[in-house]
Amino acid sequence: MFKPIGRSQRSATTGYVFGCSVPEPDVPLFGSFVKAPIQQAQAMAIGLIYNISVQDDLFVRPIIAAQDKMSDEDYEIYVADARRNQHVPIEVSVLTVGYQAGERYFQNLPPQPPVLLDEVRYCDEAEIMAFTEESEYFTLILASKDAPADQLLAAAIQQAVKCRPPQDRERFLQKAGRELAKLLNRDLPRLERLLRRIQP
């Protein structure tokens, strides 16, 4: 299991925000599948990261202002500290797209959202594969008012493709394409854009 990447700060049935503080290379990625415990850890809410907001901290402004005050060599030490060490405060928004209870995955909204300070983790490849075998979660993404739906859906499908063995990717993409065509048959320009985005 992956280590926690943050803890939930605010939550609702349709999604939640978690906070994390990590060095630059570990900043979470848009479109990643994440999970958080619900119902006293009896189940896991599964969601997609759709917004990452990097806050500034006490040191960022002085470092920006100090560039001309010291030698480049000294200045680089402060920048290296800020970028590599300092745990940048980050707020990450997640759209809930389903949940897992026991061995089963459900592609609709969970009965409860995560509560405050629950640990949030990345889903591993096996979990992503299992969850994305069905495509009903597409509707939750496309109906979202907060998330950039098309880009998020494309990112989710691409991630699901990467988790599969190469020989299975074509089949998976065709299935996803067919599902999209069903959902967006009244909006052909949008469908076309989405299909272009998920192409390998």
Next chain:
Amino acid sequence: MLGMALDISKLAEKIDALGVESARRQIELQRRWPDVQAKWQEASANQITLREQAEKTAKRFRWAGAIPTHEPIASHIPAPARVAHLTVIGADGSQIYPNRHSLTLYYILNFGALIFRYGVENKVPGEKTYGQLYYEEKDLLDDEGGLITAEMVNAQRSIGELALLAELAATEAQTTPTVTLLDNGLLLYLAWREQKPKFAERVTENYLRQLDELRNTTAALAGITDRPRSANLLRLLHLFGLPTEPKTDADLRLGRDWRGLTDAVFFADLPPGHRSALFMFAGPDNLHQYQPRGHGIYFFFLNASHTPHQPHLLRVEVPEWVALNPSLLELAHAAIYAQCQMLNGFPYVLARADQLAVVSETERKAIEERVARALIQNGLPVAFSLKQQQKTLTRSVKGKYR
């Protein structure tokens, strides 16, 4: 009752009055500066007498004054050039105090340090953090069986900060000149010494042992106080102005005219990067406990600002193995001033060490949750004291309806 909340409008009037009063007091204090500064100049022309008076007084009384050293007391000493290869380490600690209204008794010390290396290829500064949980009887109770107090926890934290610096300096100083910094004075403040003499003795001994360790590393050590409120030099000047030798403690007390003033009055014209002369702190703990072990505490003032006409005064304390070693003292002076460049007046490593050490409210809550889980797993009832429950309830209700 919800109507019992803080009456901001009434308080606002008081805050306005506070502003007026602060400005009035500031003008009033500054009015006295020329007189005090003139006396300081007069004293500086009589340094030998001044030093003899101070040494004699420190032997006879419990006197929180200062003893001049070999440096002329009115000196302004510029920052030496910083050596190209230099390591500066800042350490800080924070704590969760034991709370008898909590789920169970424990306390936590958390430490952070930043290792900032000038002139090396790998530019990323090193970080070190570690926390300690204390929950056994030997940790929680003092020698008389009483619950350890917040002040006693603070003393343990000071020992931990020094130990962390000693551990890190042991490696760094082997290859590079190293300066270690603490965000505080170097003398342990044990106001409870007389109530808990055994505990105080043990704490002081542990602290001195960590100073031994740090000295052995060959690194320099300095304790930094931002916005110093000390009046050790004013007491020295008061002593100089006495018409006869002091006979009682009362003779050594600062008169009404000087109340509210601080030692900053002497260093208003210290140019950026310059430090004052060195002085030895004349307090009895320093003379009777620290000095005999070779750790007598000295201090100087530094204008840490890198901007002319915007002085930022720091009080810097150093142990005698730094104070009386000119190359270590120069190394520390240059390192502190260089470290103050980024935040224009305060060492960067200390600001970062504080950030690493601090226990946030979210972390406190997470710890409390885990403690509750650990108690439940062992079949223990989980309950805050009624007082704590009441506080939580009233505060949450107040927050909700405000």
